[in-house]
Amino acid sequence: MEQLKHECGIAMIRLLKPLEYYEKKYGTRAYGLGKLYLMMEKQHNRGQEGAGIASVHLDAVPGKEYMFREKAQGKDAITEIFSRVDESFAGELLMGHLRYSTTGNSGLTFVHPFLRRNNWRAKNLCLCGNFNMTNIDEIFRKLTAQGQFPRIYSDSYIMLELMGHRLDREVERNFSAAKAEGLEGTGITDYIDAHMEIGNVLETTMKDFDGGYVVCGLTGSGELFVMRDPWGIRPAFYYRDEELVAVASECPVLQTTFNLDAESVKELAPGCSLAVRRNGEVGILEIMPPKTLAPCSFERIYFSRGNDRDIYRERRCLGEQLVPAITEALGGDVDNTVFSFIPNTAEVAYYGMLHGFMRQGHDVRFEKIAWKDIKLRTFITGDALRNDLAAHVYDVTYGVVRPYEDNLVVIDDSIVRGTTLRESIIKILDRLHPKKIVIVSSSPQIRYPDFYGIDMARMEEFIAFRACVSLLERRGMKQLIEDVYKQCMKELEKSAWEQSLPVKELYAAFNVDELNEEMVRLLRTEDVSTPIELVFQSIEGLHAACPGHGGDWYFTGNYPTPGGVRLCNRAFANWFEEHCTASGE
Structure with a gap:
């Protein structure tokens, strides 16, 4: 998005x-x-x-x-x-x-x-x-x-x-x-x-x-x-x-x-x-x-054009592999579900998802739900009006979802910051009054910064990281955050070749479902009433769908070079010093 x-x-x-x-x-x-x-x-x-x-x-x-x-x-x-x-x-x-x-x-x-x-x-x-x-x-x-x-x-x-x-x-x-x-x-x-x-x-x-x-x-x-x-x-x-x-x-x-x-x-x-x-x-x-x-797996998921023979096949596979998890999120109620995608890079994974359900014998109902409009200019200076404009970046197709009867599944290639989800996508989907919204990502949870060419280098940018921190705070585990910071500072005293990545300990405190639930809590605004569930691709599913492209550091923290580990330690230390020590925590 x-x-x-x-x-x-x-x-x-x-x-x-x-x-x-x-x-x-x-x-x-x-x-x-x-x-x-x-x-x-x-x-x-x-x-x-x-x-x-x-x-x-x-x-x-x-x-x-x-x-x-x-x-x-x-x-x-x-x-x-x-x-x-x-x-x-x-x-x-x-x-x-x-x-x-x-x-x-x-x-x-x-x-x-x-x-x-x-x-x-x-x-x-x-x-x-x-x-x-x-x-x-x-x-x-x-x-x-x-x-x-x-x-x-x-x-x-x-x-x-x-x-x-x-x-x-x-x-x-x-x-x-x-x-x-x-x-x-x-x-x-x-x-x-x-x-x-x-x-x-x-x-x-x-x-x-x-x-x-x-x-x-x-x-x-x-x-x-x-x-x-x-x-x-x-x-x-x-x-x-x-x-x-x-x-x-x-x-x-x-x-x-x-x-x-x-x-x-x-x-x-x-x-x-x-x-x-x-x-x-x-x-x-x-x-x-x-x-x-460690060839970049994001090339396969999102960045490269989908008309490559192998990438097209891999993206279809990424969508199809999510069928069991989506079925579970729907409680098995596939027949009363409308399937769609977020334009436009998720389209091929969407075809794979539909194919997977049809192979199971389902008469799948699929519609184009979300429409991306031209970029609206934020010339309005007031925060409330500017946020209102942001909520209209996408529009929705009316009349294809039976209110309070149909589930709505929408698939995207990745969920990074969550800003567009919170300010636009979820709100417009809620207007249709589905029984449940299931938002699907054909890639795993993005947890770590990239330092090899993608514009996502700050920890706080990721909705998965913010959800992890939020859970630690709400469950009385804030001390772990400071402990990891101290470990990062010790690592940064070493050469890049000797450093490990303590940030992984934060995510190890929770399973994927717990992080998903907390992300939903952070993404839901007070005016949204529809139940929401998130479904992410698994790391195993990613590697199965994209063989030969094992570069997965943004999902796992397994950086291929020493410089990546060092910069991630520095990124977490920067976040802690800006958001925790500055507030007196």
Whole structure:
């Protein structure tokens, strides 16, 4: 219900033929640029705060620009950018990026790609990515200890400077080798361009980073690379033929753009880089050994487009697996129940849920109950009026639920903050006067922050956490909260690799049903009279439905990297210091 800002989207194209080839075959030198546009539009779901593109020309002469970049802000950024560029922008190397902010940084300055200029062609670097680093403080200290002076404190800019520093060293290595062979002038430049080893740059840069990432880069000398984190947290897919290499965040993007079957698209292995040299040589390099794999399960539940073959099947399975729990919540009264969903990412799980009931022989009644209206502007300053506006973000279909006779089941992909549920959804469903409302989540309870790219990093954001704290307080167990805080502070004195996660002890005090009941109590307003029950996906059900995507830290607290554990301890300590010590508790 609450739209999450999340992982960004990347698009990369390396044309392997001269531009004249595409002009002759496809009627335009901008063939690659057109494909980049399609790839970005097909990933518009991954970023609506800003977008950017970059290109590199391989055959430029001194005095002519060879590395281009355009950026824009807002949901129409893609259209704005491509309305500005023409055929002169089209190069052999192309990069596109769609951005959602996950760290609070906004403005054109923080829109990818980032560009580092230098008069030596090979030292120019353009960088973008789908990433969030958990140890940026450590990297910043390392850079400054080396004498560097980063202009901006963000993981994107610090990565640019660190990688740029290593790129400089690689150029200097080749410069020395060229001089040793007796080369001079442009002969040195040509030697450097021909002998760049981007693997050296990545190995010496990325070993320092903790986080989930897909990092993409172009150099002025014509090197292209895409690297995926060794835990496989963030996704990357690629396609290669004799004409081009293309990379995207989602498999169907490549299938649709280049008219491919799923088997033609490959997933970039964790810890590996796809690299294309200036001469067009394509290789897969293992930069870091793969770690315990934890691909993001939220990609499968919510973030990626549902037209992926496997994701569609998995989302249907997530819905179908909930049938027994929903039946129990209904007391077996399936026949007197109307089933619906919250638009629109829960639609596929909804189909799976219906299919599960029909397989049991039920003549299921299904209707579209909730309608999401345009975003209402909160120009009213009074809290009461503003809350009243928020209650009308959704509307409801009247006349399809028999008042006080029918149950009403609505399924969503996730329940995060609960704000929209409390202020809008539950209230409009209550207007229909069902006998009972069952709200279903195709994902488990979200209990822990994410630090790898999703915009949910504060403990108090989660309705599950607030319910846990509320139960502890109401049952006279507040001391546990302070005990966990003290444990977190002790953990934070250790290195990230040594830390455990005491926050888990809070949730261990209650079972899922107890937390569900407390969430209902917090979500129900005084004007709602209908009985309400929550049903969540189980962790076991999630893993059964989404095999191969075991990244479940937001549900379990099992963070794949040390940085995730450390930041969660810090997030709980921050919450306690803000909400407990400030109030004198």
